[in-house]
Amino acid sequence: MASKTPVGFIGLGNMGTPMAKNLLKNGYPVIATDVFPESCKELQDLNALVVDSPAEVAKKADRIITMLPSSPDVLKVYTGPNGILKNVKKGTLLIDSSTIDPAVSRQMAVAAEKMGAVFMDAPVTGGVGAASLARLTFMVGGLEEEYNAAQELLTCMGANVVYCGQVGTGQAAKICNNMLLAIGMIGTAETMNLGIRLGLDPKLLAKILNMSSGRCWSSDTYNPVPGVMEGVPSANNYQGGFGTTLMAKDLGLAQNTATDTKTSIPLSSLAHQIYRVMCSRGYANKDFSSVFQFLREEEGQ
Amino acid sequence: MASKTPVGFIGLGNMGTPMAKNLLKNGYPVIATDVFPESCKELQDLNALVVDSPAEVAKKADRIITMLPSSPDVLKVYTGPNGILKNVKKGTLLIDSSTIDPAVSRQMAVAAEKMGAVFMDAPVTGGVGAASLARLTFMVGGLEEEYNAAQELLTCMGANVVYCGQVGTGQAAKICNNMLLAIGMIGTAETMNLGIRLGLDPKLLAKILNMSSGRCWSSDTYNPVPGVMEGVPSANNYQGGFGTTLMAKDLGLAQNTATDTKTSIPLSSLAHQIYRVMCSRGYANKDFSSVFQFLREEEGQ
Amino acid sequence: MASKTPVGFIGLGNMGTPMAKNLLKNGYPVIATDVFPESCKELQDLNALVVDSPAEVAKKADRIITMLPSSPDVLKVYTGPNGILKNVKKGTLLIDSSTIDPAVSRQMAVAAEKMGAVFMDAPVTGGVGAASLARLTFMVGGLEEEYNAAQELLTCMGANVVYCGQVGTGQAAKICNNMLLAIGMIGTAETMNLGIRLGLDPKLLAKILNMSSGRCWSSDTYNPVPGVMEGVPSANNYQGGFGTTLMAKDLGLAQNTATDTKTSIPLSSLAHQIYRVMCSRGYANKDFSSVFQFLREEEGQ
Amino acid sequence: MASKTPVGFIGLGNMGTPMAKNLLKNGYPVIATDVFPESCKELQDLNALVVDSPAEVAKKADRIITMLPSSPDVLKVYTGPNGILKNVKKGTLLIDSSTIDPAVSRQMAVAAEKMGAVFMDAPVTGGVGAASLARLTFMVGGLEEEYNAAQELLTCMGANVVYCGQVGTGQAAKICNNMLLAIGMIGTAETMNLGIRLGLDPKLLAKILNMSSGRCWSSDTYNPVPGVMEGVPSANNYQGGFGTTLMAKDLGLAQNTATDTKTSIPLSSLAHQIYRVMCSRGYANKDFSSVFQFLREEEGQ
Known part of the structure; x- marks a missing residue:
């Protein structure tokens, strides 16, 4: 277990927090951030490393999950001044579980690709209860050859993971x-x-x-x-x-x-x-x- | 089998014909009529007694099933000049399987009650295939104490018979x-x-x-x-x-x-x-x- | 003025009362009734003759206007046990200004015709204010040859009277x-x-x-x-x-x-x-x- | 007349062409461009100067009108690689008569302001006939102090020009x-x-x-x-x-x-x-x- 590489997690709201906790439970070190520092407290107490910005997460993790309320938040977290893409390492796997416009997902995938990273959309159904019990359903869009890597993480947080097709089809x-x-x-x-x-x-x-x-x-x-x-x-x-x-x-x-x-x-x-x-x-x-x-x-x- | 009392059947369309045939199969003599005499041919060949009008059916049967296309047809078959209520005998059980306005069902129930007869609405789901295979679902509205009598006939034609409540609730x-x-x-x-x-x-x-x-x-x-x-x-x-x-x-x-x-x-x-x-x-x-x-x-x- | 023949008026609600008052203003004796006797008080004080039922109105007037809330009210006032058609005289002109289903208007026209009377539908636009000021618009359906007779009365109560065609077209x-x-x-x-x-x-x-x-x-x-x-x-x-x-x-x-x-x-x-x-x-x-x-x-x- | 300064016109479709012709009729030299060079022919024959790109128009004119089919076209013409904002001069008045999302209008206004230019939205009603007869209605959004300058041009092409408020309110x-x-x-x-x-x-x-x-x-x-x-x-x-x-x-x-x-x-x-x-x-x-x-x-x- 100790050998697992860390996973970044951005967006520690009602859904994000129990999801990140399930990653911890499965032995993944978590590097987390949120616009509201107080949201990070619970994760920190569980030994997650809390950092200041998405850009910091991207420096330290090469698999990152985002769980955000809306399209503008996703745009900011990925492409903003302290966004993921500022520091993203080549080959990083970016999984966005927010529910947003599929056109924005496609736009993020293009931006990630320019940096040598891979973006997948993986919105969920199931609510807070299912998030706590690791019983979410993930619908995943993105390159098929990257799906296995995504699935490894998503199964820690959900009971069903469905591959839907190209980027945006999860949304x-x-x-x-x-x-x-x-x-x-x-x-x-x-x-x-x-x-x-x-x-x-x-x-x-x-x-x-x-x-x-x-x-x-x-x-x-x-x-x-x-x-x-x-x-x-x-x-x-x-x-x-x-x-x-x-x-x-x-x-x-x-x-x-x-x-x-x-x-x-x-x-x-x-x-x-x-x-x-x-x-x-x-x-x-x-x-x-x-x-x-x-x-x-x-x-x- | 020979001892079964005859059942009247009015309305021999795509649905009515296979329904009436299933009554025959179950040993009930059938007394039938339809506005289109040619629709009666198939039943006649199976030894149903074909008569000229709903009023004639009412003379000869004290359980009658109607299966008609619309509210005006029901009004005519029950209350028209040669309608059932012209000749209906006291205690006759009238079951209407047409899909019509529940207000018309209630109106027919009142008219039947005045003649000492009992009216129930019993529309179906399931289509022509289910009618042939006696696998219709009947939803029945009417007096609860008459439901058993209706059920006896309806189970010859359907797989499910559900009692819904007062007259009109089947509709x-x-x-x-x-x-x-x-x-x-x-x-x-x-x-x-x-x-x-x-x-x-x-x-x-x-x-x-x-x-x-x-x-x-x-x-x-x-x-x-x-x-x-x-x-x-x-x-x-x-x-x-x-x-x-x-x-x-x-x-x-x-x-x-x-x-x-x-x-x-x-x-x-x-x-x-x-x-x-x-x-x-x-x-x-x-x-x-x-x-x-x-x-x-x-x-x- | 004294020579004008009386006009029956049935339905003395918010609209009917000012309409009937405008008939009185124009010199027509009015014979009125309403299900709520207290509604008749205002007309009575203006010397209208108040009677007990639509049937009574029909005995005393050969032009009758009805202004009622809904189709069932119209059915009752025309064809009910004390309805207009009980006593209607041959040649009576019946004008219904209620807003109802045109099918009911046509049904009333048929019933009236059987009694030798003439039925027209003449619903209004304009509200209580326009009713008081005799500025209603009447939309009239019925036999064209009877339209002039109707128009004579309606112009006492409205600013526009439009002939629309056969019975029901006013509605x-x-x-x-x-x-x-x-x-x-x-x-x-x-x-x-x-x-x-x-x-x-x-x-x-x-x-x-x-x-x-x-x-x-x-x-x-x-x-x-x-x-x-x-x-x-x-x-x-x-x-x-x-x-x-x-x-x-x-x-x-x-x-x-x-x-x-x-x-x-x-x-x-x-x-x-x-x-x-x-x-x-x-x-x-x-x-x-x-x-x-x-x-x-x-x-x- | 000769002293009038030139007006840029971008987008010579069914609407743009007659609008630009009305500017010429009113004595304004026109500097025009369109993605389809053949659309420029008619204007060229009337002595408009046709150039290769929006950026070229912006070099030569300090009042520019755009008339384009949709939001993405507007984005491209203003902010694209050969777009207006590449070369726009300080103080240039940009009037967009396209019908687009007001959010895009506001976005263009912000971008123009950064370059020291002024953007107004001025969509039209009236169709091709009204465009030919200079009888369009313009609804104008933008800084009130710039409205007079816009109005001077718009009245050459329309019968009504209405100031609506801040940028985007025209749309x-x-x-x-x-x-x-x-x-x-x-x-x-x-x-x-x-x-x-x-x-x-x-x-x-x-x-x-x-x-x-x-x-x-x-x-x-x-x-x-x-x-x-x-x-x-x-x-x-x-x-x-x-x-x-x-x-x-x-x-x-x-x-x-x-x-x-x-x-x-x-x-x-x-x-x-x-x-x-x-x-x-x-x-x-x-x-x-x-x-x-x-x-x-x-x-x-």
């Missing part, structure tokens, strides 16, 4: 999944609401849908109607889970890529707008299944 | 399922199309969705992209299956019930409009999964 | 106008909101739109942004005007007629759903231009 | 107008189609809308229904006018700015998707009012 897969998820969730909310108003018991309706062609993940695994399932945000006043703001962000990425590629996505566009309205009407921090409540709430409640 | 469950199905299908079509344009292999994308939260019946059982699955309409130029016109009709029912109950169904409304546009642009008789083709087709193709 | 024109109005209003709200966020002064943006191809009634006459215009509901916290509930009702009629005629109305359907959501989120009684506020309101406000 | 105004225009047009198409199906004469319906609250530019000036108006694209099989592709592009810009600013634009998003579908179904080069035909066309036509 594409993530965006596609969340887009269909958003549609399925709003569709389930509309359907459950209509059924209840037509006199159906919600549990019975969910059962019927789940044995029929209306079945989807939102109806059978994450039902948005309070009382239908246990252990899901709808059973807990829509606390926890995947926030409406984050879903709106991902749908914005989906919309951008669709506009760029001139792809028609009518339902996805409307789903985006519904989550956008919810963000401005008090649902920003609730789980995205709260769309059931948003569509249903009665006058006077 | 409600059917409408709810098809509404969510329509949304899932269009959502899957948009998602697969976007993913392909972003460089993902369609089979791989389907696999990723199906192991993730984007999963739905349209992605894992009836994928709309040619080449992803076998034995589905998308593998056969969208022939067979469930026609766009029929989906548009069911979404019209969903819209009507939502408007009546003041329920917000934004995605379902848009799905309805998309299928409506498709009907007027050459997709009326294709399977409803052809929305993938509709959204995708390029200029000049 | 059709009303529905069409309100549908386009709803779209224009939501579109204006979205546009003004986006413009403001992009740094434009709202008054300047309205001015630019109104001299350009974006111009519409909602931008130039009834702007939904507080501070842009005076004397409109947006200048008065969206009080008064045309309530969101009423707009949602009219869009429901539009949706029903579109579904019946298999017409694709994607934007109208979405507009309907938006107003439906607003009704359940506290906007039911605000003017329909409050959609600007609905789409805009920020988290925490 | 914002243009995008806002076209967004509301798209909504009004689709709304008018839906409304006219529904009205016709409900039995209304289209000319009569247009007249009623235009005297009522449904009135908009698309109903009263550019009606999409053949036979209602003369001299509009709908009277000429939707030839000429403003192409569906261009509308889809502008709606893409609107969508991008809305996503960036987290603004909810449900109808605009749907309008975008409708025009996007039309582009892939044979309507790309028809006028955008052909949405009437798209929504209406019947099975089998």
